[in-house]
Amino acid sequence: MIVLHHLNQSRSLRILWLLEEMQQPYELKVYKRNALTRLAPEELKNIHPLGKSPVIELDGKVIAESGAIVELLIEKFAAHLAPERHEEDYIDYLQWIHFAESSAMVPYLLKIFNSIETQKGTELCFLDSYADAEFNKVFGYLESTLENKTFLVGNRLTGADFMLGFVAHGLVYGMKLADKFPNIHQYLKNLEALPSWQRALKIEAECN
Incomplete structure (x- = not known):
């Protein structure tokens, strides 16, 4: 099961959208920005030291960085969303x-x-x-x-x-x-x- 640690109003929207497109089962854990500072809550640091989102859990690993997550999920679950390596x-x-x-x-x-x-x-x-x-x-x-x-x-x-x-x-x-x-x-x-x-x-x- 893929777990997405999702911060509202953040780049995590990319991964949420990708998961919806893939229609792969996933669990969504939601975090909300501090109303005054607009920063991510401290609880996210319990998931990843940088305390940022998106972060996913997959196959026992915690994975950060939007681009890495997008490439990994497409490679594993949705190859049709990327050209093959030999394609122009x-x-x-x-x-x-x-x-x-x-x-x-x-x-x-x-x-x-x-x-x-x-x-x-x-x-x-x-x-x-x-x-x-x-x-x-x-x-x-x-x-x-x-x-x-x-x-x-x-x-x-x-x-x-x-x-x-x-x-x-x-x-x-x-x-x-x-x-x-x-x-x-x-x-x-x-x-x-x-x-x-x-x-x-x-x-x-x-x-x-």
């Missing part, structure tokens, strides 16, 4: 899976953190312009890539979409940038039409 799309698949937590996540989080700091009166000397430049570069690239595409790789649902869907959701609903990135917005609509996405969002809403 496999390289693109790997790049986009890692793009979501490397190139995309740094400017994404910087924009959020900078907004919080400036709202509190902090004067930013470097991070603001750096974050804007990186944000526009990274998501401009994603925007152009997604033109006329339903999914990210090979025009079919893959692990890359499970990784990137969380970021697209944050851009559209958290940052309210649907008008600036219409292709990303349409891509998110494509994901939102999937029954597994809808089930995951319903479970997530019940966790908040």
Whole structure:
């Protein structure tokens, strides 16, 4: 049995959605953010020393990191969600899976953190312009890539979409940038039409 230690409003949504798509039996253990600090509760450190989510338990092991979890679960339970290694799309698949937590996540989080700091009166000397430049570069690239595409790789649902869907959701609903990135917005609509996405969002809403 797969156990998902799920923190509300976190990257754990990726794994929740993947589990719903795989329709593999799993147990969900829910943790809620501290209402004041918005940080994960201390109880998560009892599961993994970093105290972060997502974390899964599988075959007696505790496994962290979204990308590693997505790749592992697909390899073990849902091979149809990844190109085979000999296929041309496999390289693109790997790049986009890692793009979501490397190139995309740094400017994404910087924009959020900078907004919080400036709202509190902090004067930013470097991070603001750096974050804007990186944000526009990274998501401009994603925007152009997604033109006329339903999914990210090979025009079919893959692990890359499970990784990137969380970021697209944050851009559209958290940052309210649907008008600036219409292709990303349409891509998110494509994901939102999937029954597994809808089930995951319903479970997530019940966790908040």
